[in-house]
Amino acid sequence: MTDELALLALSVILVGIPAIRVVRTGNLVRAVFWLALTLLGTAVLYALLQAPFLAGVQVLTYVGGVVTLMIFGVMVTRRHDSAVVAIDGRNRVRGALAAGAFFAVLGWAIVRTDLSDFTPATTPTTQALAHDLLDTYLLAFEVTSVLLLAAIICAVVLARRRDPELHPAHPTPSREEVSPR
């Protein structure tokens, strides 16, 4: 019992506070860094859950990759006339209400569900995990690679710069582009 309480307190500190900071701070850059902290906290929780490999991957991918991407995103969309971008919106009340309602319903479901079937089990070793990836889940693995490839191509196509000399007002496809079918 006290384990749980201690765990909950830890979680609140590790991930709860940073997450709230992410969604409430007025400074965009700070929000990105709070996100980094949230993700780090989650990695710690993974370690607590006997998933060290995943914790590592989390740090590498999220904290390293995604946060970097976000920084770039902030830089690209920064307005030239202001240093700090106000990003807060109106409708906070209804947002809070919706989020609160959601948490209430979901929490109620979690508390009421009988979880006694789930007992602590042995978690796989990294070797076993690697083996599974290339054996049982091979198809998913390959499909995921294709998905990532598609995402890359999509992002490149969407965001590439059109030649401003030809069409300054409305970007149009250049002659190399293949028209979508």
Add this chain to the structure above:
Amino acid sequence: MTTALGLALLCLAAPLAAAALSVVIPPLRQRGTPAAALTVLSSLMATVASLALLRIGPGPGAAARLTVPWMVVQGRALGEVGVRLDGVSMPMLAVVCLVALAVQVYSLEYLRSERPASYGRYFTYHALFLFSMNALVLAPELLQAFAGWELVGLLSYLLIGFHVERPAAGRAAVKAFWMTKLADMGFLIALLLLFVRTGSFGWDVALPQRTAEAIAALLFLAVMGKSAQFPLHVWLPDAMEGPTPVSALLHAATMVAAGVYLVVRVDPLFAQAPLTREGMLWVGTVTAAFTALLALVQTDLKRVLAYSTCSQLGFMVAALGAGSAFAAFFHLGTHAFFKALLFLAAGSVIHAVHSNELSAMGGLGRRMPVTTVTFAVGALSLAGVPPFAGFASKDTVLGALEGRAAWIPWTLLISTAFLTAFYMGRVLVRTFLGRPSEAAAHAHESGLVILGPLVALAIPAAAGGILGGWLARGLGTEFHLHLGLTPVAASLAGLGGLGVAFVVYGRGGEAPLAAKLAALDRYGAIDRTWTWLYRRALLPLSDGLRWVDRYLVDGLMNGLGWGTLKAGAVIRPLQTGRTRDYALAVVVGAILLLLLGGWR
């Protein structure tokens, strides 16, 4: 199917085919002559067939039927449609077809001056009329009879209002239509009552007395409308706005007689309704007497004949009231011939002097001999002078009253017979004798096509009494002329009336008719009452219904459309285009789904 039944079907199919062809192939109709030829040809076929049926059809007391079930619901048919041949339908069929043929041939010449398109329309209507009337006559059950009844009513409307350029004709057509339609409610309710009680529309059923009285009374209501009995008689004189051949066929011989025919047809039903019969006796008597009085003061030749028709129909209804379907049927037959003859001959006269008024006539006996003779034959028959056909049938009617010791009606009808002879004498004198008027001086006899039917009809009008015995046997009774109170009284009334008329009018001009002017007043009152009802009751009701239709029914539809648009305008702001709002919707939906899942 026997030959007889096949011939009966021909009587239906031929006129229907002629009408249908004229309708779906407009050039036949618009060029006039082709439609006329089709109609006359089909009538000729029907006439020959009907006459053949008199020889080869079922004998006395027997009947032949050919029907198909109509409107089968859950294995049960609503009614039967087809033909029924017996001692009632076969003679009527022959009468209808013969008179129709004569009238149609007559019309070929009489209406020659019409535009071709109107000419064709006229004959199309005639073909359709003959089909409808035959369908009524041959009906095996009351359902088909009702259909034919309504159809002839429609054709009456169309033909009365044939001269569309004359507003008076249109008004007369509407008047005839809605008055008879009002009375037809009786027929409809009677049908419903009959079906509810017996499960079919046949009339050969035994009914509890109250039901029989109700059905008979309701049917009689319809008969009062169709056969112009008091007080529903006012449409018939106005119907004279139609062409004279139409007056001859529909409003003398056949359509108005359909009411009488109906009662003869369903005699087994009326036999169970003595109270209704009592009422019929009195209504018929009053009608006969009253309308005969009115005929005395008419200055329009056709209107004299119209009131005369009402009067003779009253005779028939009184006979029915006295329980003698044969008497009524016999008089119906003879009346069809002599009244049609009178109308057609009148048409010949009117054509010659270009006027309906008696004042425009006079001294035509010399200038139009054939017309005069045939008219006289018809008049004598109507007046009930022996040995003409009208005498035989009128005598039978009066004999039925005598047989039932209904002395008051008997006396009234004998007096009416006197009046009948009197007003016909008046017409004879003023039209054919004496000094001719301006117009009459230039009159000349009509052509062969007109005179032919006149002569043809004069024969049965004169000699039709011979067939009394044969007709009676077909109905299961007997007929014989004997020497007795009624024949003597009737003969005296007829001859006496004519004689007095010759004396009174022989000197020329109109005799002082002070007492009769009072009758004119009464006539006006009835007509005014009906007009008042029409204006104050029926038209406001129609206006009210139109308001309901426009504002409630249409309003509902328009309201639905308006409501849809309004609802759309209300909902449209939900589509803000803002991502956050859509995200909120997604979240709310997710919450609802979770709740739904949790509830299970």
Add this chain to the structure above:
Amino acid sequence: MTLRAFLLVAAFLFSVGIYGLLTRRHAVALLLSIEVMANAANLVFVAFARFGGAPGQPLVLFALAVTVAEVAVGLALVTLLYRRHGDALLDLASEAKG
């Protein structure tokens, strides 16, 4: 029981992310909120993997990969939005207004 605790934590994280999703005006801020939500989902998977739920940790890896792909495409869209309107505020992309 600890499972329940972890699930509650994940639920809380997810709700926080929802608040951000519904509130933020700037596109990148929105993406950050989405990241928080995705993270919460992954936490659920890992928790269940610890307590015997199949398929467990491999699923987490795939979920992670999908999230990364989503971020990439999302940022490309944000870039487009910025280029068209000169600013990355979401309200500018309201052509679906009925």
